[in-house]
Amino acid sequence: MSSTRTAGREQRSPGARTARTSRTRRATSRRTAATKPAGAEAPDEPVRDVTPDSGSRRAQRRAARSRVAGPERSRSPRHRMLVACTAVLAAGFFAVLLLNTVISQGAFRQHELEIELILLAEEEEALARAVQSAETPVEVERAARKLGMVPAAAPVFLRLSDGEVLGEPVPAPKPTEKVSFFGAPGVLPTPTPTPSAEVSGTAIDPALDPATGLDEVAPVPVEDGGAAPAAVDPAGEAAEPQASQAPEPSQQGVNP
Amino acid sequence: MSSVAPPRSPSTQPDPSGAPAPRVFTRADGRARAIYLTFAVLMLLSVYAGRIFDLMVLKGDDLAALGQNQRVRTLPLPADRGPIYDSEGAPLAITVESRNVTADQNLIENPAEAAERLAPMLGMDQATLQEKLTGDDIFVYVAKGLTPEQWRQIKALKIVGIFSEKTTERTYPAGTLAANVLGFVNSEGVGSGGLEMALDDRLKGTDGSRTFEQGAAGQAIPSAEDVLLEPEPGQGVQLTINRDIQYVAQRAIAARVRDADAESGTVTVIEAKTGRILAMATAPTFDPNNYTSANEDDMGNRPVSEIYEPGSTGKVLTMSAVIEEGKAKPRSKITVPPTLTRGGHTTNDHTPHGTLQLTLNGVLAQSSNIGTILFADKIGGDKLYEYQRKFGMGQPTGLNFPGEENGLLPKPENWWPTTFQALAYGQSYSVTSLQVASLYQTIANDGVRLKPRLIDGYVDADGSFTPAATEPGVQVVSKKTAKSVSRMLENVVTDGTGAVAKIPGYRVAGKTGTAERAVNGGYSGYSASFIGYAPADDPEIVVQVMLQDPKNGHYGSVLGGPVFNTTMTYALQELKIPPSGTTSPQIPTTW
Numbered sequence: 039m040s041s042t043r044t045a046g047r048e049q050r051s052p053g054a055r056t057a058r059t060s061r062t063r064r065a066t067s068r069r070t071a072a073t074k075p076a077g078a079e080a081p082d083e084p085v086r087d088v089t090p091d092s093g094s095r096r097a098q099r100r101a102a103r104s105r106v107a108g109p110e111r112s113r114s115p116r117h118r119m120l121v122a123c124t125a126v127l128a129a130g131f132f133a134v135l136l137l138n139t140v141i142s143q144g145a146f147r148q149h150e151l152e153i154e155l156i157l158l159a160e161e162e163e164a165l166a167r168a169v170q171s172a173e174t175p176v177e178v179e180r181a182a183r184k185l186g187m188v189p190a191a192a193p194v195f196l197r198l199s200d201g202e203v204l205g206e207p208v209p210a211p212k213p214t215e216k217v218s219f220f221g222a223p224g225v226l227p228t229p230t231p232t233p234s235a236e237v238s239g240t241a242i243d244p245a246l247d248p249a250t251g252l253d254e255v256a257p258v259p260v261e262d263g264g265a266a267p268a269a270v271d272p273a274g275e276a277a278e279p280q281a282s283q284a285p286e287p288s289q290q291g292v293n294p
Numbered sequence: 295m296s297s298v299a300p301p302r303s304p305s306t307q308p309d310p311s312g313a314p315a316p317r318v319f320t321r322a323d324g325r326a327r328a329i330y331l332t333f334a335v336l337m338l339l340s341v342y343a344g345r346i347f348d349l350m351v352l353k354g355d356d357l358a359a360l361g362q363n364q365r366v367r368t369l370p371l372p373a374d375r376g377p378i379y380d381s382e383g384a385p386l387a388i389t390v391e392s393r394n395v396t397a398d399q400n401l402i403e404n405p406a407e408a409a410e411r412l413a414p415m416l417g418m419d420q421a422t423l424q425e426k427l428t429g430d431d432i433f434v435y436v437a438k439g440l441t442p443e444q445w446r447q448i449k450a451l452k453i454v455g456i457f458s459e460k461t462t463e464r465t466y467p468a469g470t471l472a473a474n475v476l477g478f479v480n481s482e483g484v485g486s487g488g489l490e491m492a493l494d495d496r497l498k499g500t501d502g503s504r505t506f507e508q509g510a511a512g513q514a515i516p517s518a519e520d521v522l523l524e525p526e527p528g529q530g531v532q533l534t535i536n537r538d539i540q541y542v543a544q545r546a547i548a549a550r551v552r553d554a555d556a557e558s559g560t561v562t563v564i565e566a567k568t569g570r571i572l573a574m575a576t577a578p579t580f581d582p583n584n585y586t587s588a589n590e591d592d593m594g595n596r597p598v599s600e601i602y603e604p605g606s607t608g609k610v611l612t613m614s615a616v617i618e619e620g621k622a623k624p625r626s627k628i629t630v631p632p633t634l635t636r637g638g639h640t641t642n643d644h645t646p647h648g649t650l651q652l653t654l655n656g657v658l659a660q661s662s663n664i665g666t667i668l669f670a671d672k673i674g675g676d677k678l679y680e681y682q683r684k685f686g687m688g689q690p691t692g693l694n695f696p697g698e699e700n701g702l703l704p705k706p707e708n709w710w711p712t713t714f715q716a717l718a719y720g721q722s723y724s725v726t727s728l729q730v731a732s733l734y735q736t737i738a739n740d741g742v743r744l745k746p747r748l749i750d751g752y753v754d755a756d757g758s759f760t761p762a763a764t765e766p767g768v769q770v771v772s773k774k775t776a777k778s779v780s781r782m783l784e785n786v787v788t789d790g791t792g793a794v795a796k797i798p799g800y801r802v803a804g805k806t807g808t809a810e811r812a813v814n815g816g817y818s819g820y821s822a823s824f825i826g827y828a829p830a831d832d833p834e835i836v837v838q839v840m841l842q843d844p845k846n847g848h849y850g851s852v853l854g855g856p857v858f859n860t861t862m863t864y865a866l867q868e869l870k871i872p873p874s875g876t877t878s879p880q881i882p883t884t885w
Contacts, residue, residue: 145509145516164443174471175541192863205798205799
């Protein structure tokens, strides 16, 4: 029975084999196509016209159709053009966007830098003002007196060409003495300190004494603000710094 | 039969089976749809067009203006006021950036709290501040003239409704130094006194502005409208004032005014050979940084605005006229009686004396009124008046300082019988300190009177310097006369009333002046003065000191002399003027 079945199967064989063959061939051709890049030629590569059956022809036709790609070839230049245009347009848009962003960023940066510039200019101005106030005659005199310097009583010059001394040298008063800007000690009485003195017109204490702690000597305010007391009454020597420093009402009455 | 063949075209024929045929899209359908679509698009477009027409044409201008207003800001760019420098280029007046604090009262929710936080930072009274912050005004000034740093601290408080206004502020780094010469600038930025007023047109410059479109963060929108109108800074001015000499003079006179309990005092320092005013000090003075709290009387420039009778310092004028007219020489002799009565008025000298036998030199050295009258007799009233005019009495000095007085010099036809003798020794006419200084400058400069000036030149923003125009001087008396008078003035210091003015090593010429002070038609108090120059053999510096109505003492020598000495000593050092080493010639004062 089995043979019969086999024979029966055999009987159908031409068609079935053909079909199998064609199937095999298709698979093979598919395989071939797949393995083509490897360059290996399938050993059972069938010859195309060996088994001209309908199934293989359809497949061939299908393959041919797909292989022709006629319309693709005819559409290609226009398509590329379109792609190129789109690309250019996109690039353009992107560039403009980028440019605007950069410009905007530049504007913000400029804004920041301008603020920085203003701050630095302000700082410079503040420093310049500090230098200017340190340079004013009143401050220079204050610094000079702190160093124990005194105003010259008479101008004297040394001529370098022959070494001659012009003028009559007068010994400078010792800075520890009460030095008067008027050249003679004790010409003027102690000025009365007033609470209305202003910072800008801080006066010089003529009694600045390098021996007794300069930094503790407070400036003596005067009513005119700009001028300093030029000399100190010797009698008021002891009371003077106290009176100038202490705002207590009890000392106001003592003050000459 | 036709039913056998299936329909080839997709027609709407009913299916033979009787079932309803499915709706099939036809070409006609496409056309209709296209028409609908086109119509819809057109409708939409016309709506858009209408809206655009409405926005662009009908409301266009208004909307554009509205948008502009939202974005466009115009910032005023105030021009920097030109600086004022001293003769060495040190700044006396400069312009710095400052801030005014403003408030929108409507935005301040809690004025009490805002005032409490602001008061300590502004140094203001809290109640006053609260008052300023309460109300409906959208713009009020809270405080003016803050530094940018101060404003930043206030800004950091983030009080809603508090704003700032950028402005510039005039400051005077040396405070009261030369304040009366410089003047001040008012809150509107206009020079309102002294040189700030006189030179306002030069100093103020031209304001600019910047108009730009602004983003939310306050940054300028790039590529938008941005119009910048650069401000033109004002011109800087360089003065003839020497800051250091000014300081010494100002200190000296302030101390002396206080000491002598005088009403006021001035020091004027002039360069003899150029007429440049090196210092012009006034006491009491004021601080131009804080001018609102100053006493108005102290803000003027007294050396040019205050007139007084010159007294003995005016005798030099009479002596010059007498010598120039050839009527006398320094050694000419005269007998001076104890008193002299003319026109019902008896003239005395400052100290009683018997009959003296003086030379012209002696008359000046001892400042004898009677002797001066007797010498003036030799030229007569008309000639005296002529010389007074020549020396510039009663006339403008040419300085053109705001508030400058010309003095009063009576014409001969208006004289009283006593006027001539009074004029001879320096009374019955009035002068300014600058006029007296100019008189001595003329003698010191070999008889050539120079216009006193305060301005060396102008400094542009780029730093270029334009010297101020100068005028040649006028020969008032001959060089010989000037030298003769100068010798006599030296004798005043060596042998006469001006001994206090001596400076070791230098030859000093000088004259004291103690005049009765004319007040409201009568005389009350004194005008004490001292004027002189050095080195007398080649004069460089003229110093004039004036004290009005001193209570402690009244002699010009005692009060003015030390101030002269201090100022002159310093000026000689500062300008590096060495002594010549010669000695003053001795001319006999008596015979």
